[in-house]
Amino acid sequence: MARVSIRINGVLHEADVEPRLLLVHFIRDVAGLTGTNIGCDTSQCGACTVIMNGRAAKSCTFLAVQCDGAEILTIEGLAKDGQLHPIQQAFWEKHGLQCGYCTPGMIMTAYHFLQMNPNPTEEEIRHALEGNICRCTGYHNIVKAIQYAAELMRGGAPAPTPAD
Amino acid sequence: MVQAPERLIGAEVKRKEDPRLITGQGTYVDNLKFVGTAYLAILRSPYAHARIKRIDASRARVHPKVLAVFTGEDLRRDGIGSIPVGWLLPDIKLPPHYPLAVDKARYVGDGVAAVVAEDRYSAYDALSLIEVEYEPLPAVVDQEAATRPGAPQVHDEAPNNICFKFAMVAGDVNRALAEADGVVRQRIINHRTSGSSVEPRAAVALYQPATGELTLYNTNQNPHLIRLLLALTMNYPEHKIRVIAPDVGGGFGTKIYLYPDEVVACYAAMKLGRPVKWVETRSEYLRATVHGRDHITDFEVAYKRDGTITGLKVTTYANLGAYISPFAPLIPTFLYVPMLHGPYKLPNVSAEVYGVFTNTTPVDATRGAGRPEATYLLERMVDLVARELNMDPADVRRKNVLEPFENYQTPLAFVYDSGNYPATLNRALELVDYARLREEQRRLREQGRYIGIGLSTYVEVTGAAPSQVAVSLGAQAGLFESAIVRVHPTGKVTVFTGSHTHGQGHETTFAQAIADEFGISIDDVEVVHGDTDAIPFGLGTYGSRSTPVGLTAAYIAGQRIIEKATKIAAHLLEAAEADIVFEGGRFFVRGAPERAVTFQEVALEAYVPRKIPADLELGLEATAFFNPSNFVFPFGTHVAVVEVDPETGQVKLLRYLAVDDVGRVINPMVVDGQVHGGVVHGIGQALWEQVVYDEQGNLLTGTWLDYAMPKAPDLPSFQTDRLETPSPVNPLGVKGAGETGTIASTPAVVNAVLDALAPFGVKHIDMPLTPERVWRALQAARGQG
Numbered sequence: 001m002a003r004v005s006i007r008i009n010g011v012l013h014e015a016d017v018e019p020r021l022l023l024v025h026f027i028r029d030v031a032g033l034t035g036t037n038i039g040c041d042t043s044q045c046g047a048c049t050v051i052m053n054g055r056a057a058k059s060c061t062f063l064a065v066q067c068d069g070a071e072i073l074t075i076e077g078l079a080k081d082g083q084l085h086p087i088q089q090a091f092w093e094k095h096g097l098q099c100g101y102c103t104p105g106m107i108m109t110a111y112h113f114l115q116m117n118p119n120p121t122e123e124e125i126r127h128a129l130e131g132n133i134c135r136c137t138g139y140h141n142i143v144k145a146i147q148y149a150a151e152l153m154r155g156g157a158p159a160p161t162p163a164d
Numbered sequence: 165m166v167q168a169p170e171r172l173i174g175a176e177v178k179r180k181e182d183p184r185l186i187t188g189q190g191t192y193v194d195n196l197k198f199v200g201t202a203y204l205a206i207l208r209s210p211y212a213h214a215r216i217k218r219i220d221a222s223r224a225r226v227h228p229k230v231l232a233v234f235t236g237e238d239l240r241r242d243g244i245g246s247i248p249v250g251w252l253l254p255d256i257k258l259p260p261h262y263p264l265a266v267d268k269a270r271y272v273g274d275g276v277a278a279v280v281a282e283d284r285y286s287a288y289d290a291l292s293l294i295e296v297e298y299e300p301l302p303a304v305v306d307q308e309a310a311t312r313p314g315a316p317q318v319h320d321e322a323p324n325n326i327c328f329k330f331a332m333v334a335g336d337v338n339r340a341l342a343e344a345d346g347v348v349r350q351r352i353i354n355h356r357t358s359g360s361s362v363e364p365r366a367a368v369a370l371y372q373p374a375t376g377e378l379t380l381y382n383t384n385q386n387p388h389l390i391r392l393l394l395a396l397t398m399n400y401p402e403h404k405i406r407v408i409a410p411d412v413g414g415g416f417g418t419k420i421y422l423y424p425d426e427v428v429a430c431y432a433a434m435k436l437g438r439p440v441k442w443v444e445t446r447s448e449y450l451r452a453t454v455h456g457r458d459h460i461t462d463f464e465v466a467y468k469r470d471g472t473i474t475g476l477k478v479t480t481y482a483n484l485g486a487y488i489s490p491f492a493p494l495i496p497t498f499l500y501v502p503m504l505h506g507p508y509k510l511p512n513v514s515a516e517v518y519g520v521f522t523n524t525t526p527v528d529a530t531r532g533a534g535r536p537e538a539t540y541l542l543e544r545m546v547d548l549v550a551r552e553l554n555m556d557p558a559d560v561r562r563k564n565v566l567e568p569f570e571n572y573q574t575p576l577a578f579v580y581d582s583g584n585y586p587a588t589l590n591r592a593l594e595l596v597d598y599a600r601l602r603e604e605q606r607r608l609r610e611q612g613r614y615i616g617i618g619l620s621t622y623v624e625v626t627g628a629a630p631s632q633v634a635v636s637l638g639a640q641a642g643l644f645e646s647a648i649v650r651v652h653p654t655g656k657v658t659v660f661t662g663s664h665t666h667g668q669g670h671e672t673t674f675a676q677a678i679a680d681e682f683g684i685s686i687d688d689v690e691v692v693h694g695d696t697d698a699i700p701f702g703l704g705t706y707g708s709r710s711t712p713v714g715l716t717a718a719y720i721a722g723q724r725i726i727e728k729a730t731k732i733a734a735h736l737l738e739a740a741e742a743d744i745v746f747e748g749g750r751f752f753v754r755g756a757p758e759r760a761v762t763f764q765e766v767a768l769e770a771y772v773p774r775k776i777p778a779d780l781e782l783g784l785e786a787t788a789f790f791n792p793s794n795f796v797f798p799f800g801t802h803v804a805v806v807e808v809d810p811e812t813g814q815v816k817l818l819r820y821l822a823v824d825d826v827g828r829v830i831n832p833m834v835v836d837g838q839v840h841g842g843v844v845h846g847i848g849q850a851l852w853e854q855v856v857y858d859e860q861g862n863l864l865t866g867t868w869l870d871y872a873m874p875k876a877p878d879l880p881s882f883q884t885d886r887l888e889t890p891s892p893v894n895p896l897g898v899k900g901a902g903e904t905g906t907i908a909s910t911p912a913v914v915n916a917v918l919d920a921l922a923p924f925g926v927k928h929i930d931m932p933l934t935p936e937r938v939w940r941a942l943q944a945a946r947g948q949g
Contacts, residue, residue, distance in 0.1 A: 018285065025284075034195035035188015037413070039362040040446035044868035047362055075188035088186040092178055095833045098667030098841065100185030101192065101363040101413025122881065129876035133868065135362050135414050136667045138844030138905075139876040141837055 004068040008033060009077030017064050024048045026064035027074060035075040035104050039133065046132035049105035050074050056112035058131070075104035078111070086152035087111055087145075096145030098136030106132050110146045118154055122147065172676040172686055173896075176833040179672045180686075181665070184411075191410040193366035193381050194443045201368070202231055204429050204442040205287035207277040207294050208451060209269030212303035212523035212861020213316060216267060216296060219277055224293040229286035231436055233294065234278045234428065236264035244431055247422055248396050250389075250490040252638040253497060256328040259319035259521075261487040263397070263424035263431070269298070270318055270486035271523050272863050273451025278428045280440060303523035303861035307483035308460050310522050318486055318521035327484055327519040330497040334505070334575030335512030337466070340475025344466035348548045353930040354537045356458035356483065356855040357848075358871055359530035363413020364444035365453055367426045369433035378434065379406045382426055385415040385664050386704020387696050389641060393422035393490065398430060409694040412666035416845070417530040418453050419666070420706050421490045425452065447866050455855050456530030458483035459496065459537050466512075467549045471560045475512035476545065478504060480537075482527075484519050489528035493519060498637060499534025499625070499707075502576040506542040507585045507623040507799055508564040513576055523861040529706065531845050532906040535624040543620045543911030544928070547918065551927060556602075557915065558593055561621045561801075565589060570892060578625065580797045581891050581899075584825065588887055589621055592801035592823040595885055601805065609923060614808045615818070616920025620912035623799040626900030627712030627893070629792035644791040645709065646700040647718035649678065649725055651784040653771040655764030657682065657689045662702010663714030664693050668902060669834040670705075674715050676830055677896065681722040682763055683749030700787055708798070708900025711830065716894040717790035724786035729766045732784075735776045736761045736769060796891045796899040800824035802843070802908040804916040810924070813939030815851060815917055821883045822908065827891045827899035835901045836884050842905020843882060848874040850913035854932050872932075921945075 001016040006026065013031045027036050027050065036059060039045035048059045051073035059072075078085040087110050090096065097103040106129070113120070113128040120128070125146045126139070134142060184190060221233040239262065246260035264275045277294050281287035302316040309315055310325040318325050341347055368381040378400065384390050387407040395402040412419060425442055433440040444452070459480050466475035482496035501515045546564070550557040565585040566572065572580045598617075605615045628634065631642035646662040659678055663670055675689040682689075692698055705714070726746055733751035734741040743754045752760035769776060770784035805819040822839050829835050852872035856864040865871040890897025910931070917933050918926060921942065929941045 020285070028195075032197075033188070034192075035190070037190075037192065037363065038194070039364070039413075040868045042446065042867045042869050044873070045362055045446075075186075079187055084186070091186050092182045095179065095837050097182060097185055098669070098837060099361070099363070099412065099414040100181070100190050100667070101361070103185055104188050107186065123877075126876040126879070133362060133873050133875065135360055135416065135845070135873070136841045137837060138840035138842075138874075138882065139879055140840040140882050143876065143881065 002065050004064050006064065006067050006070050006072060008072045009074060019063065019065050021064045022060055023062040023064050023067050024059035027059055033074050033076050037101050037104060039102065044133060045102065046109060047102050047105040049108045049132065051108055051112060056109050075107060078107065087149040090145040090149035090152060094141050094145040094148050096137065096142045102132060102134045106134065106142055110149060114150055114153060118150060120150060172680045173830055175676065175831065177672055177676055177686060177831055179669050180675060181669065181671045192363055192413055193368060193383050193410065196368055196381055198368065198370060198439040201439040201441050202280050202282060202436060203284045203287045204432055204440050205279050205291050206275045206425055206428065207291045209265065209272060209274040209276050211269055211298055211300050212272050213301040214269050214298035215301060216265060216269060216276060217299055218297040220295040221277060224279060224290040227286065227290045227293060229282040230290045231280045231282065232432065234264065234432065236262055236266035236276070239264055239431060240266060243399050244427065245397050245399060247424065247490065248393055249488045249493065250640045251494040252640065253328045253330060253493050256493060257322040258488065259321040263427040271525055272861060273525055274486065275424050278432065280432045280436060305522055305524055305857045305859060305861050307481045307520035307522050310520050311518060318523060322521055325521040327488060327521055328493060330501065330517045331515065332501045332576055333514040337475045337477045337512045337514040340466040340512040341464060341477065344474060345469040346552055347464055347466050348552055349464045350548060350928055351462045352541060352544055354457045354459040354461065354540055355931055356455050356527065357530065357853050358450055358455055358855055359416035359418035360873060361414030361416055361418060364446055364449040365419065365423065365425065366443040367429040368439055368441045369429040370439045371433040371437060373437055376404045377406065378404060378430055379408065380426065380430055381408045381410060383412050384409045384419045385666060385706055386420060387664065387694055388662065388701050389704055390422050391696050394427065394430065397422065397427055406697045409664055415666045417456065417533055417706060421454065421528060446868060450866050450871060451525060451863055454489050454528040454530070455485065455525050456527060457537060458527050461541060463541060463545065465545045465549060471549065471553055471555050471563045473508060473510055473549060473564050476504060476510060478515040478541065480515065480517045482517055482519050483522055483524065485522060485524045485526035487526050489526040492526065492528045495529050495534045500538050502578045503535050503538035503625060504542065505574045505576045506539065507566060507621050509566055510564070511575060524857055531842065532903045533707065535903065536846065536907045536910055539620065539622045539624065539907045540911045543915060547915045548927065551922070557619055558598060561589055561619060565621060579794060580623065581794055581893050582889050583623065583797060583799050584887065584889050585621065585799055588800045588823045588825055591885060591887060592803050592821060595823065596803045596821050614810055614920040616806045616808060616916040616918065618804040618912045618914065618916025618919055620802045620908045620915065622908045623797050624904060624907045625795045625797055626708035626903065627792055627796045628707050628709060629713065629795055631791050641703060643703065644789050645713040645717045646702045646789045647714065647721045648700050648785065648787045649718055649721040651725060651767045653768050655684065655688065655767040659689060659691045659718050660699045661691060661693050661714050661718055662699055662704065663710040664705040668705065668710060668838070669831065670710055673711065673830045673834055674718055677715055678718055678722055681719060683747065684763055708902040711898045712796045712891065712894055712900055713790055713792055715898065716896060717788045719896055720790055721786040721788035724788065725784060729763070729784060731780060732766045732769050732776055733761050736766065792893050794893045796827065796893050798824065798826040798899040798901065798904050800904060800908060802912040804912040806913065806916040806920055808917060808920040808938060810942055813935035813942065815933055815938060817847065817880055817913065819880060822905060823885045824904050825887045825889050826901040826904060828888055828897040829886065830898065838901045839884050839905045840882055842903060843909040844874050844879060846906040846909030847913050850910045850931055850933060852932050
């Protein structure tokens with residue numbers, strides 16, 4: 001067993017873990033944050049993507065012990081004071097999700113991507129999603145959502161009122 | 165019947181289910197935590213076919229974290245039976261399918277033992293401590309080869325591995341072939357794919373020994389069906405079982421069935437008296453969750469010089485895999501053969517289908533289920549005829565599509581409910597500017613660039629019904645759907661539906677329709693689904709049935725509520741019932757709209773009676789079981805534009821247009837989303853996805869490293885358009901929209917690639933059209949040239 005402390009969404013989680021414990025299982029089973037999903041065993045699907053020390057990371061590709069001292073942001077930490085993050089808002093507005101299972105990974109991938117590239121083209125967005133698999137949406141509305149999120153984050157058009 | 169003004173039907177309402185899903189609060193099965201949970205892992209056969217000579221679990225049993233190890237013998241001894249088949253055909257062979265293999269393993273992935281341990285990691289550790297002595301047996305993978313004399317036998321009960329034979333005939337095909345101006349013969353392979361929801365399967369089973377209650381939380385599309393199959397398999401009383409399908413991370417057909425693993429989880433929970441959780445890994449999903457398609461088909465098509473198609477003769481070998489998955493017999497029969505008439509006048513069709521056992525993962529419905537196979541065959545057929553006649557494929561379609569109709573009796577059993585095929589075809593050609601596209605294609609060819617334009621003109625069948633006919637044809641379950649609509653004292657409404665949503669958005673679309681029906685706010689309507697203790701007996705979601713069957717049931721229950729509410733309103737307003745008008749959420753006296761009570765006031769009166777007489781039953785709630793009189797038949801035309809690099813064989817999808825008619829649309833945003841996802845599912849089969857076995861039955865595509873899922877950079881954005889021809893089958897005029905994209909897109913893309921390759925003389929390539937396959941076809945064509 002090894003002692004690790006990992007800060008997730010601002011809260012420090014300390015535990016004795018098996019050296020083989022995957023970060024994603026630390027997040028889900030030790031910290032109890034189940035918003036981060038698991039979709040494959042081989043780091044193809046990106047459902048488990050979180051932000052680690054400022055960068056998007058597939059949490060199934062890290063051991064918890066490798067992440068001792070890391071700062072992690074998961075989907076649960078994105079909305080602040082009950083206000084959705086613009087990316088969450090955009091996924092809702094643009095119907096960027098159906099079953100929702102890949103969505104936390106998509107949103108966290110977009111979070112890092114839009115920080116690096118606040119004004120992306122469609123092609124750049126599609127390239128950024130190379131490591132995230134969605135079976136429901138055909139990616140069309142995910143791309144539209146990320147374009148719209150970029151607009152919102154640049155202080156563009158205010159969010160339209162909910163459809164009636 | 166008076167109707168509330170419609171404000172919500174047809175509107176792009178943002179989804180009610182999204183706030184929890186975009187904030188990480190989804191209730192997917194693996195997210196559920198119960199005190200004392202133990203973890204189940206399944207040991208799976210590494211051989212496609214092997215006799216199990218001995219299982220020694222002694223080392224696993226002494227692992228400090230292991231609670232129990234079970235084998236197939238243990239389950240049989242405790243009375244766990246075979247998983248039932250949900251659709252029977254004449255002379256079908258029904259070998260047993262035990263939840264854990266007994267004596268023989270029949271595919272790579274067949275469960276042979278189960279471990280329950282204190283935690284996930286220990287359960288997997290213990291699997292490697294179980295010693296199984298196998299005697300490998302010869303395996304068969306190819307379903308046509310499996311029927312030949314001397315082929316390895318998967319089950320003793322099925323000689324030559326034939327599970328069933330199915331045939332249908334319309335008209336006189338042999339005469340059509342003899343009298344044709346030309347005949348095209350082609351073998352086409354509709355290869356095996358995986359539904360591949362991003363959430364694999366998962367289960368948590370809980371057992372209360374004191375009451376005998378067994379609760380199964382499970383990733384499934386139809387909790388009552390799972391409960392029924394579980395009761396029959398475990399020989400356990402149905403009313404003591406509760407099945408809950410909470411948030412489900414995609415189904416695509418693969419979560420319709422009761423699987424062995426869920427049965428083992430329930431058995432283990434009962435044996436141990438502890439909650440037992442089982443979560444599938446992706447590599448398990450690809451081995452142990454049903455696959456789709458897998459047809460080998462030979463066809464002959466008869467045509468006249470002017471492009472009229474007069475006859476189609478089909479022989480199909482459908483691979484069923486190692487066991488009969490519960491609805492497998494339905495897919496290559498009633499959901500495939502009658503659809504070989506397609507959207508065409510085609511008067512003569514004959515088809516013969518062999519359902520064949522092989523040493524592979526079982527095959528059942530995945531998105532489209534039978535209709536993609538029929539549509540792919542028909543659309544390739546039309547393009548092959550066009551090629552022979554040197555005609556434009558659009559002209560051949562114009563010549564052969566049915567004229568607009570209502571209730572058209574096809575020569576192959578089905579009565580198409582409503583359709584206007586020329587309208588969607590013409591609309592698609594107009595939107596892509598077909599003539600200009602062809603001109604551009606000609607111009608680019610002169611520059612050595614190869615653009616292809618592919619059409620797919622389809623009709624498909626959704627909302628399967630009526631129950632009595634289905635049962636007479638072999639169904640072991642009805643095809644109705646149920647709903648309870650409960651109006652609470654404050655006028656808020658809960659809709660309990662037998663349909664299940666796992667991405668389709670029913671929590672929103674059903675609420676839109678019911679809020680409109682009552683003239684109330686959508687915020688006042690909640691949709692509950694997925695729990696056998698909450699909802700009426702329902703059949704769940706598959707075959708694009710939720711809107712035409714499930715929503716219709718809720719709508720009919722709503723009409724019953726309005727009928728009763730009108731009586732209550734009459735008492736409140738002291739007017740005759742016949743004089744009460746219901747509009748915009750208000751009941752008023754005809755001619756005196758100021759004499760009114762609101763829907764909410766009527767609801768309160770139903771529970772807190774002030775004026776209604778004692779002989780009027782209290783409460784405001786209605787149940788409906790809707791058993792449709794017919795299926796509904798969505799249709800449309802899709803167009804794909806690709807560019808093929810003749811040096812590398814690389815296909816690039818440049819443009820995609822979908823023109824669909826799914827009847828009346830409740831939420832266009834949701835329907836567009838269904839189309840986008842469906843289209844990509846079908847493109848995936850056309851270009852990338854394939855489940856591959858070697859000749860010994862080893863699965864070569866056992867992870868998403870090898871099974872090529874479509875990804876964002878490989879795809880364009882899509883153009884969608886719709887026409888709305890209402891269905892006469894249900895009061896809302898709706899059809900189903902969940903599978904049209906998948907059904908239409910595969911042939912559109914393949915036709916586009918072969919259109920691009922026309923100058924090289926390449927007529928057909930079997931999918932997936934990977935660069936290697938395209939390149940090889942070009943090399944072969946060049947060699948011949």
